[in-house]
Amino acid sequence: MQAAGIEVTQLCCPGVSLSSQDGWADDRARLFDVLDLAVALSTRCLGTTTGPAGLLQWEEAATALGRALAPVAEAAAERDIVVAIEQTLPVRVEIGFVHSLRDSVDIAARFGLGVIMESNYCFHERGLADTVRAAGSLITRVQVSDLVPPSTVIPDRAVPGDGVIPLTALVRMMIAEGYAGPFELEMLGPRIEHEGYEAACRRGVAAMSEILTTAGA
Numbered sequence: 267m268q269a270a271g272i273e274v275t276q277l278c279c280p281g282v283s284l285s286s287q288d289g290w291a292d293d294r295a296r297l298f299d300v301l302d303l304a305v306a307l308s309t310r311c312l313g314t315t316t317g318p319a320g321l322l323q324w325e326e327a328a329t330a331l332g333r334a335l336a337p338v339a340e341a342a343a344e345r346d347i348v349v350a351i352e353q354t355l356p357v358r359v360e361i362g363f364v365h366s367l368r369d370s371v372d373i374a375a376r377f378g379l380g381v382i383m384e385s386n387y388c389f390h391e392r393g394l395a396d397t398v399r400a401a402g403s404l405i406t407r408v409q410v411s412d413l414v415p416p417s418t419v420i421p422d423r424a425v426p427g428d429g430v431i432p433l434t435a436l437v438r439m440m441i442a443e444g445y446a447g448p449f450e451l452e453m454l455g456p457r458i459e460h461e462g463y464e465a466a467c468r469r470g471v472a473a474m475s476e477i478l479t480t481a482g483a
Contacts, residue, residue: 267307275448276311276382276407277304280361281351284330285320293317297338297349304347311406312342313350313382316373319363327363332377339378350380350406353387355420367391371401380406383440386413386423386452389431398443408440409452410474421455425466426473433474437481449474449483 267274279300282293297314304312317334319327331351339349353370354362364370367381367388374381381404388394398405412429413422426433437449451470458466 274307274309275450276313276350277307277309278313278352281315281317282331282334283320284317284327284334284363285322287330287334290334293334294338297335298341301338301342301345301347304342305345310346311348311350311380311382312338313352313407315354315362316351316364317362318360322363324363328373328376331373335377335379343378348380348406350374350382352382352384352409355387358420367394367401368397371397371404374401374404380404382406383408384452385409385431385433385436386411389436395439395443398440398445402444405445406447407450408445408447409450410437411452411470414457419456422457423453423455424457425453425461425470426451426477434477434481437477437483441481441483449478 277300279297283289301312316331322330335349342349351364351370351374353364353367356365364373367383368391370381373379381401383405385408391397410426410433411423412426412431412433414424414429451474453463453466453470
């Protein structure tokens with residue numbers, strides 16, 4: 267990556283299993299390893315899902331998440347890196363318990379974390395502009411892709427412009443609310459694999475460039 271001169275905007279890794287503290291030491295060690303890699307790559311964001319809540323109630327899981335990530339977030343902050351959480355779909359409880367951007371922002375504000383906005387999951391969320399406005403600088407990255415219904419597999423991303431997500435309006439809203447971070451093109455799933463990653467990514471970059479220009483980015 268360094269030799270190619272590619273800027274790495276984010277490193278992603280799984281979260282912490284929250285229902286038992288027995289595994290927290292190992293989970294934190296893994297996150298610290300990723301943090302070291304982020305430093306080596308001059309990356310300013312370590313992204314993670316919240317991890318499974320198990321049998322914990324939502325508030326219990328939120329408190330556990332804050333405690334589990336605290337040492338990692340503190341170490342990251344000392345290196346000018348933010349630990350940011352990403353919402354997951356309700357059917358993916360094995361990787362996360364936070365299923366809306368609004369709840370992601372709430373947890374991030376409570377525990378000194380950042381937020382990765384997954385537009386594929388929150389584009390129709392109620393009061394989206396209000397949530398983004400309240401989040402302010404907590405939103406560190408925006409992931410973009412499209413969705414072609416009916417979608418019955420996970421993940422099932424599509425190249426921007428191929429589906430139903432109003433990406434131009436979403437980008438315009440983010441800019442209006444003061445967002446100045448990167449828009450990350452997230453390409454994965456059977457639709458992308460069928461087209462081929464190289465072709466889909468090239469087409470996606472071209473489409474997002476046009477969207478950003480139209481939206482005034």
